[in-house]
Amino acid sequence: MRRLGELEAEIMDRLWSWGRPATVRELVDDLNRTRPLAYTTVMTVADVLHGKGMVHREKDGRAWLYEPTRTRESYTAALMQDALAATTDRSGALAHFVGQITPDEQDALRRALRSLNGDDQE
Structure with a gap:
């Protein structure tokens, strides 16, 4: 994208x-x-x-x-996916990304991952 x-x-x-x-x-x-x-x-x-x-x-x-034809969030996710595709070390890139986002964004990421894994009970 x-x-x-x-x-x-x-x-x-x-x-x-x-x-x-x-x-x-x-x-x-x-x-x-x-x-x-x-x-x-x-x-x-x-x-x-x-x-x-x-x-x-x-x-x-x-x-x-x-x-x-797509939401702003869907477009943003596609850009993020493309950025990840530019590296051979996705884990390293993700670690750097998570280290640069705010604590609130980290919490939102945790909630999204729990929701995708069906663990959305708190």
């Missing part, structure tokens, strides 16, 4: 945050609050995201409605 480009990430962030399908016009209007972008630029990037399988689109009148 390739990391998203800057504008791709901004578009996906909005779609994930809004939790509903959106048109390019809605995306452009929101993105233009922080920086000027042409409608055609956002439309092109939304089309690229569709080609990458990151969004599904459906015709709504003359416009396309774009909706994420």
Whole structure:
């Protein structure tokens, strides 16, 4: 899974945050609050995201409605999996990772592992 480009990430962030399908016009209007972008630029990037399988689109009148095909968490997990695939020492990489996350994140990781192993009773 390739990391998203800057504008791709901004578009996906909005779609994930809004939790509903959106048109390019809605995306452009929101993105233009922080920086000027042409409608055609956002439309092109939304089309690229569709080609990458990151969004599904459906015709709504003359416009396309774009909706994420995966959750933000699923995307993040895929990036983490790719990062692990870059090493021959997965255990070492995981140990370094766990050593760098906060205690709250370590607790969340423990809960996730217990849940996956069916040991989610505390």
